[in-house]
Amino acid sequence: MSAAEMKAPAPPVSVPPPPAHHDTPRPAAGRAPKKRAGAYLPYALIAPTVVAIAAVFVWPLVKTVIMSFQDVGRRELWTGQAAEWVGFEQFTNILGDGEFWDVVWRTVLFMVACVVTTMGAGLFLAQAMQRMSTWIRLALTAALVAAWAMPLLVATSIFRWFADSDYGVVNMVLTKYLGLDFRGHNWWLDPKQGFLIIAAVVIWGAIPFVTITLYAALTQVPRELEEAAALDGAGAFGVFRYVTWPVIKPVFQMVATLSVIWDFNVFGQVFLMRGNEPEPEYSLLGIYSFEKAFESNSFSQGAAISLITVLLLSGVAVYYLRQLLKIGEVE
Known part of the structure; x- marks a missing residue:
């Protein structure tokens, strides 16, 4: 390389131009950006x-x-x-009436008896379905769905025939097969016996929903945990208490809460069973409100009784919503 070439200046390095600044409009201070049309x-x-x-x-x-x-x-x-x-005159008149409180206590006792029986029978059938063969379980499920889908008017007519004093199946079975003298027995003369028939209709119509729902919850219990508990020496009750129950407890509580709400507001079963004219001894809160509104022509009293019923059930409704939220959080 010659000396002239060594003294030659280096070629200039090209520097890229700075990026152009685009004046992007910004929203004014204190003004929220507009939503897109699809957001609505x-x-x-x-x-x-x-x-x-x-x-x-x-x-x-x-x-x-x-x-x-x-x-x-x-x-x-x-x-x-x-x-x-x-x-508040309607409310003070109702709350000061002793008949109203008799109806409330009768409704509560009826509701408790129906809910306890329904939940117990539903849980028993749900556990039994786990031990059935596939075809028997499908047949039982179909029967439960058919019973659940039966109209209330048809169901009450069937149970009225069962309890008929002259041609009823119940009197025939008790007399012919159990040796009891129930020929011509009228179940409706004693309100306690009459409520047994009404409760049977309510429970019969509620068991399908409870059974199918609890069976679905039982299928979520890990089988390996139950087998491990049995290998550790736990009996059937111990396995259910410490393994099965914690899993199905939220669903059981939710279904029980719904049953409380439904059975507290029973109307059609009583109304239809007593031929659209229930006696005072068969008056529940729904019947009592209906009679005050349409038979006594005091629609305001009927509305007030309905609101009191809502207030009585408000605690149950809040508990039900809490159970739904808990189940949602777990999922």
Whole structure:
């Protein structure tokens, strides 16, 4: 390399130009960015459902609350005339009536008997289904679904025939096969015996839902844990208490809570069993509210009794919602 070449200056290095600054508009301070049009689509899709629920449930509830503070009779209901506001008079009259509290205690006792029997029988059948063959379990499930789908009017008619004093199956079985004298026995003369027939209808209609739901919960119990507990010396009760019960407990509590709500509001079974004219001894809260509203023409008292029933069940409803939230958190 010559000396001239060594003294030649190095070629200039090209430097890339700095990136251009685009003036991107920014939202003004204190002003939220606009939402896209698609962000409102979910609200638009559920809007018809919300409107339907409000029309079917919310507005009747609001109307019931308003009526309970008024004195609405047949004239106000039919002519649309403005009813007189009476404040808490309807509630004080109802809560001060001894007959109302007799009906409340009768309803509570009936509900407890039905719920305990339903949950016990449902849990027994659900556990029995685990030990059945596939075909027998499918046949039992089909029978349970058919019983569950049977209309209430048909079910009550069948049970009325069972308890008929002259041609009833119950009297025939007790007399012919058990040697008891029940010929011509009228089950409805004694309210305690009559409520046995009514409770049988309620329990018979509720067992399918309880059984199928609890069986689904039992299928989630790990089989290896039950086998390990049995190998460690735990008996059948110990396996159920320490392995099975903790798994199915949330579902059991949820179903029991629903049963409490349903059985506390029993109406159709009593009303149809007693030929649409229940005696005072067969009056539960639903029947009592109906009689006050439509037989005594005091629609405000019927509305007030309905609101008191809602308040009595509010604690149960809150407990049910808590169980749903707990199950959602676990999942």
